[in-house]
Amino acid sequence: MTAPLSQRLKSMTGETHDRLDRRIMAAEPFADIANYRRFLAVQYAFHRDLDALYADPVLASLLPDLSARNRLERIGADLADLDAPVPAADGTAPFAPGAIELPPALGWLYVAEGSNLGAAFLYKAAAALGLDGDRGARHLAGHPDGRARHWRAFTGALDGLSLSGAEDARVIDGARAAFTRVHALVERHFA
Numbered sequence: 358m359t360a361p362l363s364q365r366l367k368s369m370t371g372e373t374h375d376r377l378d379r380r381i382m383a384a385e386p387f388a389d390i391a392n393y394r395r396f397l398a399v400q401y402a403f404h405r406d407l408d409a410l411y412a413d414p415v416l417a418s419l420l421p422d423l424s425a426r427n428r429l430e431r432i433g434a435d436l437a438d439l440d441a442p443v444p445a446a447d448g449t450a451p452f453a454p455g456a457i458e459l460p461p462a463l464g465w466l467y468v469a470e471g472s473n474l475g476a477a478f479l480y481k482a483a484a485a486l487g488l489d490g491d492r493g494a495r496h497l498a499g500h501p502d503g504r505a506r507h508w509r510a511f512t513g514a515l516d517g518l519s520l521s522g523a524e525d526a527r528v529i530d531g532a533r534a535a536f537t538r539v540h541a542l543v544e545r546h547f548a
Contacts, residue, residue, distance in 0.1 A: 361516035362525060366467050369529045373536040374471075380540060384547040387482035392547075393493075394441040397432060399542045400496060402444050404429040406538065407469055409452045410462050419518060421510045426470065431495040438493045444546070451534070460524045463515060464531020468539070473500075474508040 360368075386396035404427070410416055411427035420426075436443055452462060476497045483494035490498035500507040520528065 361512075362518070362520070362528065363467070363512035363516050365525070366464070366529060366532050370468075370532045370536060373533055377536050377540050377543070380543055384543060386547075387479075387486060390439060390486060393483065393486055393488070394436070394439055395546045397436050397439070397441060398444040398546045399539065401429070401432045401436060402447070402542050402546075403535075403539050404432055404469065404496075405446065406450055406452065407465055409450075409454045410457060410466055412454065413457050413462070415459065416457070416462060416466070420466065420514050423466075426473075426511075428469075428473070428496040435488075435493050435495050438488075449538075451538070458527075460520065460527030461531030461534065463518075464528045464533070465535040466511075467515065467528070467532050468535035470508060470511045474504050477504055 359365075381396075384392065384395070386392050408427065408429050411424050411429075413423075417423045433443060451465070477499065480490075480494060480497040480499070483489070483497055486493070488494040
């Protein structure tokens with residue numbers, strides 16, 4: 358029996374994910390407000406890449422509360438709280454409205470939603486800087502229903518999709534591409 362897609366994604370992207378986590382923590386994003394601003398710039402740039410996905414009607418029909426999962430505005434508000442500029446677009450947006458390919462988009466959303474699940478630790482680190490869900494760390498705050506429940510709703514919908522083997526592989530490739538993109542953004546903003 359084949360493992361659910363969410364479990365295969367975790368297994369097939371684990372090394373890339375771990376490498377990214379180590380790089381982010383090596384940058385010490387919670388050492389001070391200046392570093393946290395850099396972290397917010399990374400978050401904003403990545404979520405700007407995904408913005409079109411959250412408004413896509415096909416994806417919205419497949420994934421629960423998709424538009425409400427978009428954290429771009431909250432990250433923008435966090436930047437504004439800290440008098441940090443919105444990072445300039447670099448022209449590498451992987452998705453354009455009306456031209457979204459489902460399998461890679463699912464992989465990118467898996468990475469974004471997984472980062473929300475893992476943000477509980479980051480939210481506590483932001484609190485040490487005096488930030489919270491009302492100021493500077495909105496995008497790290499948990500969902501009112503709970504992080505785990507929110508994640509399970511997403512992965513349940515993902516695992517319930519009927520995809521071919523080739524489409525599954527493209528979802529995994531999309532997740533790897535998303536992790537690689539975040540890594541590149543960390544390198545840029547923490548250089």
